[in-house]
Amino acid sequence: MTLELWHCKDSRSLRPLWTLEELGLDYRLHLLTFPPRMSDPTFVERNPLGTVPYLVDGDTWMTESAAICHYLAVRHGDGALAVAPDSAGYGAFLNWLYHADATLTFPQTLVLRYGRFEPPERRQPQVVEDYTQWYLARLKLVNAQIDGRDWLCEDRFTIADIAVGYALYLGEVIGLARHYKPQTAAYLERLKARPAFARANAVGSPLPGV
Numbered sequence: 001m002t003l004e005l006w007h008c009k010d011s012r013s014l015r016p017l018w019t020l021e022e023l024g025l026d027y028r029l030h031l032l033t034f035p036p037r038m039s040d041p042t043f044v045e046r047n048p049l050g051t052v053p054y055l056v057d058g059d060t061w062m063t064e065s066a067a068i069c070h071y072l073a074v075r076h077g078d079g080a081l082a083v084a085p086d087s088a089g090y091g092a093f094l095n096w097l098y099h100a101d102a103t104l105t106f107p108q109t110l111v112l113r114y115g116r117f118e119p120p121e122r123r124q125p126q127v128v129e130d131y132t133q134w135y136l137a138r139l140k141l142v143n144a145q146i147d148g149r150d151w152l153c154e155d156r157f158t159i160a161d162i163a164v165g166y167a168l169y170l171g172e173v174i175g176l177a178r179h180y181k182p183q184t185a186a187y188l189e190r191l192k193a194r195p196a197f198a199r200a201n202a203v204g205s206p207l208p209g210v
Contacts, residue, residue, distance in 0.1 A: 003027040003076070006043065006054040008034040009204025010173055012065040012105065013053030015166045017203075019069045019159055021196035023077040034207050065166075066097045069159040081159045089154045096152050100163035103138050107131040108170055116174070116210055135171065136179050142168075146187045157194075165191040173210055 005020065005027055007013040011034060020027050033039040037050025047054045047063065055062045057075075062068045073082040083093035108131075115128040142164060145152055152160045168188045171177050177185065191197060 003072075004030065004056040006030040006032060006036065006047070006052050007204065008032050008036055008052050008207075009201075010034075010170065010207045010210070011052050012101070012166065014169070014200060015065040015159075015162055016053050016055060016068040016072060018162050018166070018197055018200040019072045019077075019081065021200045022081060022162070022194070023072060025072070025076055029203070031204050033205055064101075066101050066159075066163045069162055070097060073159050081157070081162075083153055083158060083160075087154065093153045093158065093160050096160035097163050099141065100160070100167055104135065104142075104164065104167035105170065107135040107138065108167065108174065108176075111135070111174060111176075112207070112210070117208075132176060135176065139180070139184060142187075143181045143184050147181075147183045150187075150190065161191060165197075173207070 003020065003025060005013065005016055007017050007029060008031075017029070032043065032052060035050070036052050037044050043054075044050045047061075049063055051063060053063065053065050053068055055068045055071075057071075060071075062071060070082065073079060083090050087093075110131040111128050114122075114124040114131075118124075142152075149155070151157050152164060165188065168177070168180070168184065169192065171180070172188065177188065180188065192201075
């Protein structure tokens with residue numbers, strides 16, 4: 001059965017789409033505009049959250065971007081982009097996957113909502129400033145880990161780089177990349193230079209107001 005992914009450009013669904021491209025898997029892409037629950041009201045009948053990504057693989061359905069990447073790498077990629085549980089780097093690998101969303105992407109969502117998506121009368125400049133600084137402060141681990149290294153884990157490209165790389169890319173989209181440390185900016189450029197990223201990033205319309 002064909003993998004199916006629901007996706008909006010520049011959203012967190014870029015992570016699994018990029019993973020699909022890196023693994024060379026066959027998939028059916030359902031392209032939506034942001035916010036997906038507004039652009040396609042029938043989408044909430046399939047996914048009550050109304051969010052992307054949304055992945056279907058037979059009887060399996062998933063909504064969390066980093067988890068989908070992990071699932072694809074292990075279930076369909078023979079572990080090529082993952083780190084095995086018996087590896088010394090397994091704990092660090094999992095930590096980067098969770099760190100990517102819980103620590104890095106979270107403050108970005110508040111910057112987007114209260115700086116771009118809300119109507120002008122509901123925008124909150126102080127929230128935008130506070131969570132911009134939160135995001136930049138939380139890059140400390142990435143800045144340190146990538147200094148002198150090409151990739152986050154085991155000296156090779158993995159889905160940890162996809163997960164964290166999306167957060168860095170979104171930071172660029174919303175104008176925060178000018179604050180990146182040189183090694184982190186160079187890391188982002190390496191990620192963007194990957195053909196699979198270019199293919200995944202080429203489809204769809206940009207986030208509105210960004």
